[in-house]
Amino acid sequence: MKEILCSIITIGDELLIGQTIDTNSAWIAQQLNAIGIQVIRRVAVGDVKDAIIQALDEEKKRVDIVILTGGLGPTSDDITKPLLCEYFNGTLVENEEVLKHVMSIFAKRNRPILASNVRQAMLPNTCQILFNEVGTAPGMLFEQDGKIFISLPGVPFEMQYIISTHVLSLLKEKFVAPNIIHRTLVTSGEGESFIANRLTDFEKELPKHIKLAYLPKLSIVKLRLTAINVDPNEIDVYFNSLKDILANILVADTDIELEQVLAQILTDHKKTMSIAESCTGGYVASIMTSMKGSSAYFKGGIVPYAIESKIAVLGIHADTIDSHTAVSEQTVQEMAEQCRLKFKSDYAVSISGYLEKNDSQNEVWIAVASAKEIKTKKIIVPYDREKNRILASNTALNLLRLFIVEEGR
Amino acid sequence: MKEILCSIITIGDELLIGQTIDTNSAWIAQQLNAIGIQVIRRVAVGDVKDAIIQALDEEKKRVDIVILTGGLGPTSDDITKPLLCEYFNGTLVENEEVLKHVMSIFAKRNRPILASNVRQAMLPNTCQILFNEVGTAPGMLFEQDGKIFISLPGVPFEMQYIISTHVLSLLKEKFVAPNIIHRTLVTSGEGESFIANRLTDFEKELPKHIKLAYLPKLSIVKLRLTAINVDPNEIDVYFNSLKDILANILVADTDIELEQVLAQILTDHKKTMSIAESCTGGYVASIMTSMKGSSAYFKGGIVPYAIESKIAVLGIHADTIDSHTAVSEQTVQEMAEQCRLKFKSDYAVSISGYLEKNDSQNEVWIAVASAKEIKTKKIIVPYDREKNRILASNTALNLLRLFIVEEGR
Missing domain, CATH: 3.30.70.2860 (Alpha-Beta Plaits)
Known part of the structure; x- marks a missing residue:
């Protein structure tokens, strides 16, 4: 069976000066992959007419499908639509349905509609319109020499909406794709x-x-x-x-994040957790609450960042910190225990450490606690502040995962 | 003055199936931009020899500098080094200094050195080695027909180290770049x-x-x-x-994040803050503690995710929640006030709301409090869980920023 190949072209000066990280391409690639379409190249170019045309000319030689994102907004740095109209020998024509939709969005927000918004309903007569229910810029699908070209807005949730609602089913109709496992x-x-x-x-x-x-x-x-x-x-x-x-x-044994595994285990065991995190500053709590339905297993957290908050808010004994310092096995043990009691959760995790005190020898203490037992672990985090935070968080989540699995045996 | 142009080629199947988001390109573009070098294209290709060679052939025609990242690790899906060796007519030769460094890293970690690690000291004799003090895979610089080719590991902090330490100064020597403002x-x-x-x-x-x-x-x-x-x-x-x-x-009036502006204002005014956040689940605390030196202004936070935690841990009156619900002006007012008192901070922010209860009408209440005054704001967050969280957080941080600025007047 013939492989179905795709190139993604992302458009925008902000991508080339590093002001924006391209998350769209990865998301699109995942979706296409799941229906057997292989992304073989991703190209980013600026808001420059010749650069966009050159990218189109080159990529269409290599693949069956070219997906473009970006360059469709209402502001004047967006040049993609007129360019595509010309490239595919069309004329811009007002689309009544799109105009109605754009106007209804502004009516709902109780805001006046602007000329630049009205222009978003002007679309090439040579494209199939991919209606954008969640924004003002519709997607466009062109065909040329048996190849498909799809242009989508760069705003991630609008792009995702159009791909999920329109593009995937259209591509499945047009191509019999092989099975990528x-x-x-x-x-x-x-x-x-x-x-x-x-x-x-x-x-x-x-x-x-x-x-x-x-x-x-x-x-x-x-x-x-x-x-x-x-x-x-x-x-x-x-x-x-x-x-x-x-x-x-x-x-x-599936492509899943550590926090999702932990959430699943807590749900399966009908258990709850809470967290007292100092150096990670709320990061672990934000990870555990990033998942839908997290209120089933996540009771809450405390970020006792200042030493006096460890004592006054979390209830750590001043003696413990005086004798052992805030970054010590004794302190994280007490943090986990206090946290579990305060939130009335089955399990608690605590973290206290340094993320960038020393060059590459930052000590982080972690504790996990249940009503029966407390376990602790010390790790050394050798990277920069951000990476050390992720490393400490992952280690804490994995420690809790193992703790629950072992206790359940 | 001639413009100095650059293309970035990122290598790795994980980029094309969407398993990894490319953050390297944006970082590199920022660094080059600051020294007057313009990135005009970014291309991602898989771990496929022909695709990498084709990208090299094409990009070198367009630019003065080609930067490649990825494909230099110790595992066997990494094919870039032998390919570059051949492309630039070299032979792989063991480099003593690199070998010593690789061995010392493993000695420090108290781990045995593997054949794949030793191979990382085998380098093309036609390149200038860009020593990697923070990892095992060195960078390589090749010259051909007056153009520069730089190959770097894909691990972000190693790539960043080599760019900062070696690449920027080398490029400044080789090119007189125009001034991009x-x-x-x-x-x-x-x-x-x-x-x-x-x-x-x-x-x-x-x-x-x-x-x-x-x-x-x-x-x-x-x-x-x-x-x-x-x-x-x-x-x-x-x-x-x-x-x-x-x-x-x-x-x-400078390219700075909202949280950095707030941190600066708190520092300038010698004030502290704390946060009680329910639906944002620790996200705002994690943003405020992501910055170095945050302990100067951030006292701590509470994530009272469960309703009983709002009462038991944060000290909200059960009556308030019973009469007005957990997502109400009265509740966030009490949350901000309790939070400020518990953490003894000058200011407190509180957030309580729904991030994905309804389709596009999720209500979020925010309060900011000082000893003198409390202000509240209700917003509607219309996106998905993740975007709604960021939107609610940004709104809360901006509200606190304005509150402090106005109080300081």
Whole structure:
């Protein structure tokens, strides 16, 4: 079966001066991948007519589908629509349905409609309009020489809406795509090269048409097997063998985040958690509440950032801090215990440490507590403030995950 | 003066299936921009030899500098180094200094060194080595036909280290770059198209060689003026006029985040803050503690996620919640007041609301309090959970910023 290939072109000066991080491409790639379409290139260009045309000319030679994002807003740095109209030999024509929709949005917000907003209803007569119910700039689909070109607004949730609602079903109609199979294993506790060393024999035996990739990210290493048009049973044989080899550091056998695994375990066990975090400053709580339905297992948190807040708000004994300092096993033990009692949760995690006091020897203490037991762990975080925070958080979440799993046995 | 142009090529299958978001390119673009080098394209390709070579062939025709990131790790999906060695007619030769460094890293970690790590000291004899003090994979600089090619590891902090320590100074030696001037204005409180409407006359009068861009991001709109090789006084005339027109929504006249502005105001006024946040789940606290030195102004926070935690941990009267619900003006007022008292801070912010209860009519209440006064605000957050959280947080931080500024008058 023929592979269906796609290039993504993202448009915007802000991408090239580094003011904006491109999250759209990754999201689009995930969606296309799931329906068997392979993204083989991503290109970012500025708001420059010639650069956009050159990118279109080049990418269409390589692929079946070109997706463009950005450059469709109401402001004057947006040049994509007139350019595409010309490129695909069209004329801009007012679309009544889009105009009505744009006007209704402004009516709902009780705001006057501007000329630039009205212009958003002017669309090339050579495109299929991809209606944007959640914003003012519609998407456009053009066809040329059997290739598909799709232009979408750069605002992530508008782009995502149009892809989910219109684009995926249209592409499934137009192409019979091969079946791309991924199997992802999530591990925590061992570095990339140590895992690779344990997998030397495994990799030797892996057939050429199944690819293994390592995706390391601060205490988490994901391993991904990929194959196109294979019998799922064949890839599963290798995937199961991978799981066996790495059983001791296995977090999940699907592409999932650590916090999702923990949320699932808490839900399955009908247990609740709370958190007292000092140096991570609310980051762990924000991770655990980023998931829909988190109120089922997350009771709350305290960020006792100042030492006096550890005493006055969380209820740590001043003696403990005086004798052992705020970054100590004794302090995190008391933090976890106080936190669990205050929030009346089944489990509590606590974190206290330094994220950027020293060059590469910052000590972070973590404790996890239930009514029966408290466990502690000290780690050294060697990176910058942001990475150290993520590393400490991941370590704490994994510690709680293991703690609950072991207690449940 | 000749413009110095650069393309960034990022390598890795994980970028094309959407498993990883590319943050490297934005960071690199910022650094190069600051020394007058313009990134005109960014291309992402997979771990596929032909695709990498094709990208190199194409990009080098367009630019003076090609920067490649990724594909240099110890695991076997990394093919960039041998490929570059061949592309630039070299032979892999063991580099003693790099080998020593790799061995010392493993010695320090008290871990055995692996064959794959030793191989990282094998480097093309046609490159200038860019020593990587913070990791095992060094960067490489090649020259061909007056063009520069730089290959860097994909791990962000290693890439950043090599750019900061080696690459920027090397490029400044090799090129006399023109002066790119940006002026960025940060606003909050008005949408992109409304600002654009107020700037119609301004844009008409703006000379062709000064570009204006709109960068909207959930309640914040940044406006950027850009010009190459102009007299700074000329661009400042337009920038000052922009500031005057938008004075009522102006947050900052430099490219800075809202939380940095707030941190600066608190520091300048020698004031402290605390936060009680329910629906935002620790996100605002994590933003305020993401900055170095945050302990000077941030006393701490409470995330009273469950209703019983609002009562038991934060000290809200059960009556208040019974009579007015947890998402109400009365509740956030009491939350802010209790929070300020518990943490003994000069100011407190509180947030309580729904992030994804309804389709597009989620109500969020915010309060800001000092010893003298409490102010509240209700907003409707219309997006998905994540965006609503950021929108509510930004609104709360901006409310506190205005509150402190007004109180200081």
